[in-house]
Amino acid sequence: MxxxxxxxxxxxxxxxxxxxxxxxxxxxxxxxxxxxxxxxxxxxxxxxxxxxxxxxxxxxxxxxxxxxxxxxxxxxxxxxxxxxxxxxxxxxxxxxxxxxxxxxxxxxxxxxxxxxxxxxxxxxxxxxxxxxxxxxxxxxxxxxxxKSGSGASEDSPICVIWPGDVISQIDNLRGYGTSADFKQNMKFLPDGSMLTVYSMGSKKIFVKLVGGFR
Known part of the structure; x- marks a missing residue:
């Protein structure tokens, strides 16, 4: 930027x-x-x-x-x-x-x-x-x-509408571990959105793909 x-x-x-x-x-x-x-x-x-x-x-x-x-x-x-x-x-x-x-x-x-x-x-x-x-x-x-969320918990996820914006959140894990420490979990929510949790070491980032995949 x-x-x-x-x-x-x-x-x-x-x-x-x-x-x-x-x-x-x-x-x-x-x-x-x-x-x-x-x-x-x-x-x-x-x-x-x-x-x-x-x-x-x-x-x-x-x-x-x-x-x-x-x-x-x-x-x-x-x-x-x-x-x-x-x-x-x-x-x-x-x-x-x-x-x-x-x-x-x-x-x-x-x-x-x-x-x-x-x-x-x-x-x-x-x-x-x-x-x-x-x-x-x-x-x-x-x-x-x-402003959609802190990304620190499932109750306050960062909310995006494009899959690419979900993936881009991985950059915020830099410095918290190595690629071997990286983990990813996904689940669909009742409203049709998809919640992704990225983690590396002690750092976790919660990202909601509003409406799920197109």
């Missing part, structure tokens, strides 16, 4: 945890999709106007509103768009991929990877306002995950 991401992340958010009620969120978004869509429009334009509760509703609710093929779409676009955008690129290359990148963003605006890549594209284009918006959107998603 570059310096700009770090500064905005630190200045913008607190440190409290907010437990995620999967069944309640699923019920609310499916019964009232217009509320979800309203929050999504706010997120696209000015996420600062969303409370943490609204971000929880939006981010975790997207698990039950999406088509389920967002990962395949991202992978299909990777070679042509995101591989270019992942690193600093020239203005001319950014201009060539902009239209397709914005179309992909419109289909999956809560995707962390897309948001980070969009900020890179706008930076290459010297579009500061759109870069800052993409950065803030990215941090709003990261912050929502971070």
């Amino acid at each position: 570059n310096k700009l991401f770090q500064i905005i992340f630190i200045l913008s958010f607190g440190l409290y945890f907010s437990q995620i009620n999967v069944e309640e969120i699923k019920k609310n978004v499916t019964e009232n999709p217009q509320e979800y869509n309203n929050y999504l429009e706010v997120f696209k334009k000015n996420p600062k106007n969303l409370t943490q509760q609204q971000m929880n509703f939006l981010y975790y609710g997207s698990r039950f509103m999406g088509s389920g093929d967002e990962i395949s779409n991202y992978n299909d676009d990777y070679k042509e768009i995101w591989k270019v955008a992942e690193k600093k690129t020239s203005k001319s290359k950014a201009e060539k991929i902009l239209a397709k990148a914005e179309a992909a963003y419109a289909k999956d605006p809560l995707n962390k990877s897309i948001l980070k890549n969009m900020s890179n594209i706008y930076r290459s284009l010297d579009d500061k306002s759109k870069e800052d918006l993409a950065v803030f959107q990215y941090n709003a998603v990261v912050n929502t995950i971070g």
Whole structure:
């Protein structure tokens, strides 16, 4: 995460945890999709106007509103768009991929990877306002995950919606042991989510995949 991401992340958010009620969120978004869509429009334009509760509703609710093929779409676009955008690129290359990148963003605006890549594209284009918006959107998603739970117990798991975000939590075990000490346990919860417990030495991390696998 570059310096700009770090500064905005630190200045913008607190440190409290907010437990995620999967069944309640699923019920609310499916019964009232217009509320979800309203929050999504706010997120696209000015996420600062969303409370943490609204971000929880939006981010975790997207698990039950999406088509389920967002990962395949991202992978299909990777070679042509995101591989270019992942690193600093020239203005001319950014201009060539902009239209397709914005179309992909419109289909999956809560995707962390897309948001980070969009900020890179706008930076290459010297579009500061759109870069800052993409950065803030990215941090709003990261912050929502971070505030979902401490990860220290089954009662306070870190809640994510993509399997890749479950696996990434393994990085937080570094320094607590060796690969030989690593353990992983998984179980499905009554709400359809999957709880994964990673451990190494005395360190344990509890991660909930909201809604389970897609």
